Amino acid sequence: MAVFVSGTGRTLENFCERIADGTLRARIGVVVASKECPALDKARARDIPAEVHPGTLTEAALRKVLERAGAEWVVLAGYTKLMAIPEGYEGRVVNIHPALLPKFGGKGMYGMRVHEAVIAAGEKRSGCTVHLCDGKYDTGPIVAQASCHVRADDTAQTLAARVFELEKELYPRTLDAMLAGARESSRA
Ligand code: GRF
DSSP: OEEEEOSOOHHHHHHHHHHHTTSSOOOOOEEEESSOOHHHHHHHHTTOOEEEOOSOOOHHHHHHHHHHHTOSOEEESSOOSOOOOOTTOTTOEEEEESSOTTTTOSTTOOTHHHHHHHHHTTOSEEEEEEEEOOSSSSOSOEEEEEEEEOOTTOOHHHHHHHHHHHHHHHHHHHHHHHHHHHHHHHHO
16 A cells, blocks of 8 residues: 555554554555655654655656555545546545545545534534545545544534544555455456
8 A cells, every 4th residue: 555644644553553453454565745744754663665745746656656666555544635546546546534425525624624514514423434536525436434423512623533533443444345355356
């Protein structure tokens, strides 16, 4: 997998732990960010190749990064740039969004803004969505969701923490199933 980050790298850390305990049967070949960020330091601390590519990667540049790393999957883990889908990677570019898509997605809907919008809309439930990327913001096919209650006294922070706990289970589990499915069909 090539893992794309922009932030704190909690998702990356979680992947590393799940790979170590065998729940995510995968290898991280490279971690990519559009700017220096704590997530890149976490990659370096684990001796995973870490690269900075400022701005939006062209399809050709992205392909080069993936081929160099031997990556078969592109996994977005808090990456905030739009991602082109290189030829041959259709159905292999995956993202997680901290809400129940198709609601509360789209350009500018990331981080605390998502949870603030969920609370402002008076939603009773929120959660997270693993979806395939289609070159637009948060509109690709949904693969899996997990949900939780929105409590009357929730702030964006308390809701974000509850949703992230769901992400820590859903994302590695879903990726593992997707990767295993692909291995299975390439053997058939
Ligand atoms: C999570 O909210 C996830 O839904 C979103 O990015 C956040 C994780 O960022 N895509 P990080 O792993 O803490 O950097």
